[in-house]
Amino acid sequence: YTVLPLRAGRFTIPPQTIRAGGKLLRTQELVLNVADSSGRSSGARPGRATQPVTASELVFAELIVPKKVAYVGEIVPVQIRMGFDPRVHPRLVEPPEITGQGFTAQKLQESGENSESINGRPYQVVTYKTAIAAARAGKFEIGPVKAKAQVLVPRRPSSPRSRSRSPFDLFDQDDPFSDPFFSNPFSQLAERREVQIRSEPVALEVKPLPPNAPLSFSGAIGNFTMATDAKPNSVQVGDPITVTSTISGRGNFDRVNAPVIEDEHGWHKYPPSSKFKQDDEVGISGTKTFETVLSPNEKKQAMPVLAFSYFDPVKEQYVTLRSEPIAISVQGGAAPAPSVAATQTGSLAPTSAARPGSPIPATTKPQDILYQLTERPRAAASFAPIYTWPLFWMGQLIPLLGLLGFAAWKIRRARIDNREARRIAALHHEASQLMHKLHRNDVSPREYYAEASRVIRVKAALASGGRRIDPNMVDVDTAAETFKLNSDSRDRLRRLFEQSDEWQYSGAHNGPGRISPENRRDVLKLIENLRT
Template sequence: MMRKVFSIIIFVFMLSIISTAYAKKVNKEINVVISVDKNRVEIGNHIRLTVGVEGAFDTDIPELSVPESFSLMYGPSVSTQTTIINNVVKVFRGFMYGFSPSENGKFEIGPVTLKYKGKRYTSNSINIEVVERTPFESTIDEGTDRSGKRVDINKMVFVELVTDKAEAYIYEEIIQSFKLYFQKGLPIDDLDYVAASTKSFLAEKLGDERRYEEVRDGILYNVIELRTALFPLVSGKIEIPPAKFKCNIIIRQQRNRGSMFEEFMGGGGRRYPVERSTEPVKLLIKQLPEVDKPEDFAGAVGKYTMDVLAKPAKVKIGDPITLSINIRGEGNIQTIGEPLLAPDGMNNFKDYDYETKVTITDRGDGIRGEKLFHKVIEPQSEDVDFIPGISFSYFDPDIETYKTLTHEPVPIEIEHSDIETPIRLSLESAGLAKGKVKILTKDILPLMTDLYSFKNQGVAIYKRPVLLSIIFLIPILIVVACVYVQRQRALLSNDVGYARKKHAMAHAQKHLSNARGLLQLDNPPEFYATLAGTILKHIADKLNVTSASVTSDNIYDILEKRGVSNEVIKGLRQCLESCDYGRFSSGQLSREQMESTLETAEKVIVQLEKQL
């Protein structure tokens, strides 16, 4: 009995500790932010105001501060979301309102105040401009209500092309960013991006696309960013031409209101084509200074370090020594020139050309990596005590100075060896070796006077057709294999679509493994979201389209046009519907249901892999 009571006490104690830790983790920081769907509105139309509270789920309704001419149309509509990532609990509670202004002018909404557990929190403020009802340029008449509400597309979707610097030296790294802004919650599909021409640059892609949120003029946008590292090849004033972007946006219709799921996924709306172009980017590219330029400078610009290794350090005359020189740092790693060995110290060496290997280690905020140089040298004299010193020069654009990395001579030891004069079995050169070797030519020949009497003990090779066929086929097969491997490497390197399709299954299996981990953690919302995202991402990779252009609204039509069987499409539909139900259902789903959905997803991905 005492043992049972003691167990209950320990259980209650542990439960209180966990609850306290959870509460501390949840309430660690409170942040209040307000945002609107537009900051310029016509009289009679309405704006959607959202008050977001991060870090607490049991707060009261915030105290709003809005102009008197703003009439409340609806709200607050309250929603709560909790996520657990890496044992960190994040809580978000949103309060949504609708206001309609009745007077024109410039107004300020906010700050919003929130009282929570004896503390007072305040939000940011947002400026709203109210104008008379006049048609906007580039607007769409929804025709969905009696007030004749119109939508300003320019504020819904726009693009930017920027660089991290306006001036740079030739060969210096410039980070170019293409950013697509579209209002949060706006469904878009059929994305088509035409990158700006970079014919005056060497271009290297930087990582995967970035996705985040950003507030512009009080409006919350989703942002998709594509970044490229540019290395200018010419100096002077260079203009990067505009990048172009096309997509379809979906404007929800209010007259024929669909289901809640259709509205969430962008269904039940009308598509409008949108085209956007960025402004050109003007750059000033400067020549590298001639003052203090080292003689061995070969055009490297950036920041670098150098390591040197020579093996073996103890050899005989004529034996090879492998000299390894590793240049690492940030810049255009591909075009780094060869380091210089002191010319006056190479007289007693025979050297061969460099072999190089380039490894890019980081494409995050710039190109970082290393270039490994291998050089074979052979000492030709016993008087050699060291490999000559090595130098490598580069230009540092941050401090606008040339720098030279040097490595001290590498000591080596040459072992003594007795070199014998080679025997020459020819009469013509007998005089050169007179007194040193005995010419055996005349002594050997008499022993082999009847050379034609020797016969093969086996069958001659030309009488074995199978063996001859194998001998001739082996080089052909090797050449064909090498050509195939080289072609595959070229395709994977140069054809992005082919590479995505080739690696799609491997990526899908990796994400399915992550989903299985969430299944073990018993986290249904994250599990179903990961599962649905994995399927849609796999389809996007197989079709070589952006992930944003593949949605539950259009995927079935796309697959049908691609010739995917109705059975597979039906299985896909059931799987995605199960995922959506699991993500948005308030009820708790069983472990068996989650495992069944995972098995269905794996089966669908295998079938799609075969048919796409």
């Protein structure tokens, strides 16, 4: 049954009697308190037109911040409620996001989903949880929360007309969800609309932390407890002792650091390790465990006191937790030097052992383990990087200078090789030009023998290779040695040079004024056969 009050007041629903299984069953009497609802008439008449459904009425967002005043760095839990009418089949396009400046927010975690009735309307409410921390002091507005979703709504006809009543609007009370589409989705076409979801912002006042924080304060804000333990309890000097510190509570665990040692004299401390186990979705509550290795440098009877400080926002003051005394036993130390008496006893041991009935003296067993050194060595070693040493950079100059010298040598060799290549190319060109002239018939004997001897000198210079012979310095013996001529070729070469000198210096020749074809062929054959 659905009951709708038509006016405000206190109503009594009488007991109802029903028959079941041959018996009469009677319900209890119910009392219904009806508050006055402004803005709605109690005398609605059936059949009147209602307002069309608006997409913004189908969803809502609510931002819940339990605290109105916080401190800088304090973790404040935040809850976001997103409500959707289940009859519109919502689809979240963009997840909720807390907007604003001056604070940091952790990742949203979906906490749960449940059905609620708000102002007589059913909603499917999804709850998200997160936490925020203010970065500076001042007054801020947290939010609003913004999201985007798609909802299914009926497509309106082009011409207005009266609509039929929906089973959801039992008394025709202008319910925006009473459209017949929601009771019969196939009565008309539907469409998805994108709606913006926006909550109201929440004001938050952020105070700065008070001054004069303890030395062991690392920024932890909240409420914490500390427990410590040390194992093993009996060690030698220099042996490691693992101290386990457990800090539990509620607060900003990202700023919770390992407890500090109030008196480090006689102890060597190693960097601690930590692990965190959270007890809620956003990591505000949990337990953080630290393991610190301490090594005693001298005999000790108790562990040093560990201190952890945090700021309690409820008490508005700093709180310092200190560990309880833990008794331990530290024995040993540096190995004692052997005394003179012990040395004498050891030296007399063979003599006394020979006597019957004399006790055998105990010998001192050499110590196997060397304990940790507690004194600085006489020569201090430097741990500065090697690139800061002047000697290192002076050593780098040696390969650098060698590289520069090698580059200069390569450049010089390239230039020398380039000059030699140009010289050889010029000699080849000159030899080619001279051979071309020797094949002409209009050349005088003087020019012919001069050019023939010049060709031989040029070819000898080219054939000399690495000796780099100047063509002007080539004579008969040099050419014959270069081309490795036999005696006959050597004689023919000598006669050619003599004829060239005779035509060059005397200006006359005892033979004819022209060169016979036979002599020309002999000269060309001699020159062409000159090869290394």
